[in-house]
Amino acid sequence: MEKIKISAVSYTNTKPFIYGIQHTAIIDKIELSLDIPADCAQKTIDNKVDIGLIPVAATLNMPYWNIVADYCIGAKGAVNSVFIFSNCDIHSIKRLQLDPESRTSNNLARVLLKNYWKVAPELITNDPEYSNLSDSETAFVQIGDRTFGKKDKYAYAYDLAGEWEKFTGLPFVFAAWIANKPVPQTFVDEFNEALKYGLQHREALFAEIPARADFDIHDYLMNKIDFDLTEEKRKALHLFLEYLKAL
Numbered sequence: 060m061e062k063i064k065i066s067a068v069s070y071t072n073t074k075p076f077i078y079g080i081q082h083t084a085i086i087d088k089i090e091l092s093l094d095i096p097a098d099c100a101q102k103t104i105d106n107k108v109d110i111g112l113i114p115v116a117a118t119l120n121m122p123y124w125n126i127v128a129d130y131c132i133g134a135k136g137a138v139n140s141v142f143i144f145s146n147c148d149i150h151s152i153k154r155l156q157l158d159p160e161s162r163t164s165n166n167l168a169r170v171l172l173k174n175y176w177k178v179a180p181e182l183i184t185n186d187p188e189y190s191n192l193s194d195s196e197t198a199f200v201q202i203g204d205r206t207f208g209k210k211d212k213y214a215y216a217y218d219l220a221g222e223w224e225k226f227t228g229l230p231f232v233f234a235a236w237i238a239n240k241p242v243p244q245t246f247v248d249e250f251n252e253a254l255k256y257g258l259q260h261r262e263a264l265f266a267e268i269p270a271r272a273d274f275d276i277h278d279y280l281m282n283k284i285d286f287d288l289t290e291e292k293r294k295a296l297h298l299f300l301e302y303l304k305a306l
């Protein structure tokens with residue numbers, strides 16, 4: 060059988076899934092690449108892979124997409140790795156630099172700015188000065204491991220999953236395992252088992268991840284990232300896509 064090509068996120072948040080894939084027999088049926096989220100999305104859209112752990116916002120650019128797993132990168136309240144970092148209050152921001160590695164969180168920022176905070180700063184894509192806040196009215200979106208330890212370095216750090224929960228009362232889905240073509244159910248079942256195995260063995264995984272003084276990786280992977288794609292998260296996902304379409 061030809062191997063199923065999969066692109067997964069290269070950040071710490073995905074390590075439990077990778078552990079499960081690498082420690083179960085499914086590894087022999089998969090060709091796995093690890094990419095930044097924007098590239099996971101592009102590879103899945105361009106049919107370079109069959110399944111991607113892709114930012115959910117990218118589904119708006121896909122003629123066919125199908126969620127193939129019961130697990131995701133999500134959060135119930137604060138996630139601790141998706142922020143708007145700023146030196147001023149959100150209502151005073153004039154310019155917002157978007158994160159070139161993100162697709163969902165840039166759009167979550169846009170949804171919240173318009174509908175929750177009701178402000179309209181200029182949005183800047185691919186700013187050469189990205190993440191260097193040289194003036195007090197520019198802020199930036201940032202996701203993933205690059206945010207670790209930064210929360211206390213700025214006057215304001217808005218946790219976007221926390222803000223989404225304040226706005227809607229719902230959890231949030233950042234990325235889901237999405238196929239660009241029908242995938243055999245036997246593979247889907249085995250894939251789900253592999254992901255579950257990884258989640259169940261998070262304690263073993265921690266022995267492989269170097270600890271950091273400025274960030275609690277154990278708390279992050281046990282309590283902040285919420286991996287179950289529940290009915291409530293699916294509801295939140297569809298609500299988010301509706302807000303996105305209306306922007």
Ligand SMILES: C=C(O[C@@H]1C=C(C(=O)O)C=C[C@H]1O)C(=O)O
Nearest residue numbers: 096114140161162163164203233
């Ligand atoms: C919680 C996170 O979720 C992510 C955010 C994504 C995005 O903004 O497009 C995509 C994949 C996830 O890795 C994170 O990266 O910190």
